Structures are given as structure tokens and as C-alpha cells.
Amino acid sequence: MNVYEFVLGIIILVFAFTIIKHRLGIPSRSMREMRGDTPVNDAENAKLRGQVSQLQDRIKVLERIVTDRGAQTAEQIEALRDRDRIDEEDKA
Secondary structure, eight states, X not given: OOHHHHHHHHHHHXXXXXXXXHHHTOOOOXXXXXXXXXXXXXXXXXXXXXXXXXXXXXXXXXXXXXXXXXXXXXXXXXXXXXXXXXXXXXXX
């Protein structure tokens, strides 16, 4: 076996393992992930945390609306309508 056959064999092995890794769905990991470092994208994390808290607040409101059997909801809607009427009268 000469040097060229050896290099060709290594290239074929690397190619074969790359195909097998892709077929098995094994993701490529960066050095940062291998070391266990935290992601650097703090701005995106903060934005996503804000969105999650907004969604949690919305869910709380929806749960309250569903569980109050409509009586309090109707009162709140009427109170908002009255407030809007007062605001319109103040502007006029």
C-alpha cells in the first residue's frame, strides 16, 4: 500500500462516516457547545423571555375570562364602554 492509496482510503472513510452521521441525524456541534458554554445571544434570549412573560399574562387573562362565567366580563365590558363615553364627552 503506497501513500496515495492510504490518503484515498482516509478520504473514503471520512466521506462514509459523514454520510452515516447525516443519515442518523447526529447534529454537528460547535466547540462552544462541546465545552458547555452558555449561548452568547443574550439579546435574543431577553427578547424571548419578554415574549414568554407577555404570553403568560395573556393566558392568565383568558383563564380568568373563562372561569368567571361571563358575569364579571359583562360588567367589565360595560365599565370600559362607560369610560370610553366619558372620554369622548371630555374631548367634545
